[in-house]
Amino acid sequence: MSKMNLPNKLTVMRLIMVPFFVVVxxxxxxxxxxxxxxxxxxxxxxxxxxxxxxLDGKIARSRNLITDFGKFLDPLADKFMVxxxxxxxxxxxxxVRLLFTIATxxxxxxxxxxxxxxxxxxxxxxxxxxxxxxxxxxxxxxxVSICVTFIExxxxxGISKIGSNAGADxxxxxxxxxxxxxxxxxxxxxxxxxxxxxxMRAYWKYLNPQK
Numbered sequence: 001m002s003k004m005n006l007p008n009k010l011t012v013m014r015l016i017m018v019p020f021f022v023v024v025x026x027x028x029x030x031x032x033x034x035x036x037x038x039x040x041x042x043x044x045x046x047x048x049x050x051x052x053x054x055l056d057g058k059i060a061r062s063r064n065l066i067t068d069f070g071k072f073l074d075p076l077a078d079k080f081m082v083x084x085x086x087x088x089x090x091x092x093x094x095x096v097r098l099l100f101t102i103a104t105x106x107x108x109x110x111x112x113x114x115x116x117x118x119x120x121x122x123x124x125x126x127x128x129x130x131x132x133x134x135x136x137x138x139x140x141x142x143x144v145s146i147c148v149t150f151i152e153x154x155x156x157x158g159i160s161k162i163g164s165n166a167g168a169d170x171x172x173x174x175x176x177x178x179x180x181x182x183x184x185x186x187x188x189x190x191x192x193x194x195x196x197x198x199x200m201r202a203y204w205k206y207l208n209p210q211k
Contacts, residue, residue: 004069005060005065005067005070006056006059006063006065007055007056007057007059007060007065007066007070007074008056008067008069008070008073010052010055010056010059011052011053011056011070011073011074011077012073012077013052014049014052014053014056014077014081015073015076015077015080017045017048017049017052017081018049018077018080018081018084019084020045021042021045021046021049021081021084021085021088022084022087022088024038024041024042024045025038025042025085025088025091025092026088026091026092032157036154036157039150039153039154040154042088042150043147043150043151046081046085046143046146046147046150047147049081050081050143050147053074053077053078053081053139053143056070056074057074057136075135078139079111079115082107082139082142082143082146083104083107083108083111085146086100086103086104086107086146087104089146089149090104093149093153095176095177095178096149096178096181096182096185099181099182099185100149100185102189103145103185103188103189103192106189106192106193107142107189107192109196110192110193110195110196113196113199113200114135114196114199114200117199117200117203117204117206117207118203120203120206120207121203121206132195132198132199132202134191134194134195134198135195135198135199137191137195138188138191138192138194138195141184141187141188141191142188142192144184144188145181145184145185145187145188148180148181148184149178149181149184149185152175152178152180152181153175153178156171156172156174156175156178157171157175159171160172160175
C-alpha cells in the first residue's frame with residue numbers, strides 16, 4: 001500500500017469496504033427499528049464507497065497520477081461495489097425482486113462482455129481500456145438507483161409513522177411500490193445497455209475470428 005499513490009489507495013479502500021457493506025445488508029432483523037438501522041448503516045457505507053470512486057478519479061486527473069493499475073482496478077472496484085449491492089437488494093427487498101433480477105442480469109451480462117473485450121484488447125493490442133465518460137455516467141446512475149432503493153422506503157416509513165391515518169395508508173402504498181426506485185432502476189438499466197453497446201462497438205475491431 002505504501003508504494004501506491006493516493007487515487008489507487010482510495011480504490012483499494014473501496015474494494016475493502018464492499019464486504020463490510022454486504023455483511024451489514026445481510027444481517028437479520030426482526031423489527032422495523034432493525035430494518036431502519038441496518039438500512040442506514042448500509043447506505044452510509046455505500047455512499048462513502050461511492051465518494052471514493054469520485055475522489056480517486058478527480059485526484060488522479062488533477063495531479064497526473066493516472067496509472068495502468070488504476071485504469072484496471074478502478075472499474076473492477078466499481079463492479080464489485082455495484083453488483084454486491086444489487087445482490088443484497090435481491091435478498092433484502094422482496095417488493096422489487098423481479099425488477100432487480102432483470103437489472104442485475106443486465107449489469108452482470110454487460111460487465112462480463114466489457115471485461116472480456118478489455119481482456120482481448122489488452123492481450124492482442126497491448127492497451128488498457130480506460131473508463132469512458134458514458135460508462136462513468138452509467139456508474140453514477142447505478143449508484144443513484146441503489147441509494148434511492150435504500151432510502152425511499154425509509155422516507156415513506158417515517159412519514160407514515162407521524163402522519164394521519166389516510167396519509168399513513170398512502171405512505172404504506174408508496175412503500176410497497178416505491179415509484180422512484182422503479183424510475184431510477186429503469187434508467188440505470190437503459191444506460192447500462194447503452195454504455196455496453198458503446199464499448200462493444202469501439203473495441204470490436206480487436207476481435208478477430210481468424211486468430
